[in-house]
Amino acid sequence: MTKPNEDQLIGRATTHLTRCWSGALVHCDALSSLEALRDKASKAGFELGIASSFRDFDRQRLIWQEKINGCRPVYSASGERLQVSELSGDELLSAILRWSALPGVSRHHWGTDLDIYDAAAVSADYRLQLVPEEYEEGGPFYEFSRWLQLLVEEGQACGFFYPYLQDEGGVSPEPWHISYQPVAGDYQALWSYERFEQLLNDDCWPLSENIRSRSEEIFVHYVAPMIKLSL
Numbered sequence: 001m002t003k004p005n006e007d008q009l010i011g012r013a014t015t016h017l018t019r020c021w022s023g024a025l026v027h028c029d030a031l032s033s034l035e036a037l038r039d040k041a042s043k044a045g046f047e048l049g050i051a052s053s054f055r056d057f058d059r060q061r062l063i064w065q066e067k068i069n070g071c072r073p074v075y076s077a078s079g080e081r082l083q084v085s086e087l088s089g090d091e092l093l094s095a096i097l098r099w100s101a102l103p104g105v106s107r108h109h110w111g112t113d114l115d116i117y118d119a120a121a122v123s124a125d126y127r128l129q130l131v132p133e134e135y136e137e138g139g140p141f142y143e144f145s146r147w148l149q150l151l152v153e154e155g156q157a158c159g160f161f162y163p164y165l166q167d168e169g170g171v172s173p174e175p176w177h178i179s180y181q182p183v184a185g186d187y188q189a190l191w192s193y194e195r196f197e198q199l200l201n202d203d204c205w206p207l208s209e210n211i212r213s214r215s216e217e218i219f220v221h222y223v224a225p226m227i228k229l230s231l
């Protein structure tokens with residue numbers, strides 16, 4: 001096992017990654033367990049598809065920038081599209097935080113976390129939306145999701161778990177997001193409020209003034225739940 005370094009923690013390095021069968025980048029130490037999970041899924045009649053895995057700092061920052069510029073939709077907590085020009089900086093910040101991790105703070109930086117679906121349940125040209133309805137009863141990935149959740153409960157999911165299954169108020173539930181705990185735990189352990197403050201000072205962030213003035217509240221409500229830190 002390789003211990004994470006600073007750059008790997010915040011998505012500024014790719015040295016901890018390797019490509020899996022789909023070409024997606026995953027953490028070197030998570031690959032064999034991911035392949036084992038894929039094989040289990042396959043035996044149960046599913047095909048583990050990867051919608052998204054590693055994402056770097058700049059990619060996450062671009063997502064934020066596009067939401068601020070209005071090039072990407074911004075939604076309210078209840079899922080209605082918001083008019084960016086009508087929001088104050090603080091309102092915009094809160095709305096984006098509900099759906100997107102701040103750059104440097106995403107579990108997707110670690111290579112241990114993936115957004116998955118059942119590729120056997122849909123046609124090759126299906127447009128994946130990653131919305132809860134696709135994973136709930138009546139949705140194409142319901143059976144797969146139920147199967148894997150049960151496997152996680154039984155401790156048979158090769159080290160993977162669902163970090164965002166419940167709505168805990170800050171971060172919205174993501175029934176498609178799984179994490180490889182044996183490695184993710186090492187990354188998680190490096191996180192603290194001090195590190196967050198340091199990150200805020202180091203970089204030019206979108207809406208940085210708003211973030212700095214609310215840094216404690218943002219850490220408690222959005223960063224800690226994102227990283228799964230218990231405060």
Ligand SMILES: [Zn+2]
Pocket residue numbers: 108113114115174176177
């Ligand atoms: Zn995700």
